[in-house]
Amino acid sequence: MKSVKSGRDGRTRIIDGALRRFSQDGVSATTLASLREESGVSVGSFYHHFASKEHVFGVLYAEILTMYQDAFLGELMRHDDARAGIEAIVTFHMTWCGDHPDRARLLISERPPRREEPGGAEVGDARRAFFRKVAEWWRPHMKAGLLQPVPPTMCYVLWLGPAQEMCRLWFAGAHHPTAEEIAALCGAAWHSLRQPSAELT
Template sequence: MKSVKNGRDGRTRIIEGALRRFSQDGVSATTLASLREESGVSVGSFYHHFASKEHVFGVLYAEILAAYQSEFVAELLRHEQARDGIEAVVAFHMRWAGEHPERARLLVSERPPRKHEPGGAEVAEARRAFFKKVSDWWKPHMKNGLLQPVDPTMCYVLWLGPAQEMCRLWFAGAHAPSEDEIKGLGEAAWQSLRQRGER
C-alpha cells in the first residue's frame, strides 16, 4: 500500500512541478533535469511514470484542457438564451484564466500535442466530445435565427479570440482587464456570432 501511495505522490509531484516550469519558462526551454529538480523526484521515479518531458507535457495539457472544457460546458448549459450563453462563456473564460493563471498560460502559449504525440489522442477525443456538446447547445439557436452557422474553428476565433489576446496581454504584464472590458469582450462576441438582424 505504501508503494502505491508513493507512486501516486511521485506522479502528482512531477505534474505539479511541470506546470510551474512549463508555465514560467515554456516547454521548449524546460530541461528534463530542471523538471526533475522542480518535482523533487529521482531519475528512476521520473521514468517510472513518464517516458520523456514531452510525455509529461502531453498528459498535463490533456488534463488541463479536459478540466477547462468541463467547466466551459457547465457554464454554457446554465444559460438557455443565446446571448446570455455567449457572453457568460467569455466572462467564464476570463475568470478561469485569472483563477488558474499557470494552466491558462499553458493553453494560451503552447501548441497542443498532435495525435501521434503523447497526450494527442486524448486531446483529440476531448475536443470531439466538447464540440459535440457545444454544437448541441448551438444548433437550436441557429435554427431559431439567433446564432450564425459557423464551423468550430471560426466559432472559437469569433467567440474567444479577442479574450485570448487579452489573456496574452494580461499574462505578459502589459494590461490587466477591467470588469467593463471583460463585459465588452462578451458583447463583441455576441455581435460577431449573432445572425444579422438579431439584437
C-alpha cells in the first residue's frame, strides 16, 4: 500500500511542478532538468510516470481542459434563456481564469497537443464531446431564431475571443479587467452571436 501511495504522490508532484514551470516559463523554455528540480523527484521516479517533457505536458493539458470544460458545461446548462447563457459563460470564463491563472495561461498560450502527440487523442476526444454538448444547448435557441447557426470554431471566436484577449493582457500585467469591462464583454458576445431577429436589448 505504501508503494501505491508513493507512486501517486510522485505523479502528482511532477504534474504540480510542471504546472508551475510551464505557466511561468512556457513549455518550450522548460527543460526536463527544471521539471525534475521543481517537482523534487529522481530521474528514475520521473521516467516511472512519464516518458518525456511532452508526455507531462500532454497529460497536464488534457486534465486542465477537462476541468475547464466540465465547469463550462455546468454553468451553461443552468441557463434556459439564450442571452443569459451566452453572457453567463463570458463571466464564467473570466472568473475561472482569475481563479486558476496558471492553468488558464496554459490553455490560452500553449498549442494543444496534436492527435499523434502525448495527450492529443484525449484532448481531441474531449473537444468533440464538449462541442456536442454545447450544440445540444445551442440548437433549440437557433431554431427559435435567437442564436446564429455558427460552426464550433467561429462560435468560440465570437463568444470568447475578446475575453481571451482581455485575459492575455491581465496575465501579462498590462491591465486588470473591471466589472464594467466584463459586463461589456458579455454584451458584445451576445450581439455577436444573436440572430438579427433576436431582441436587441
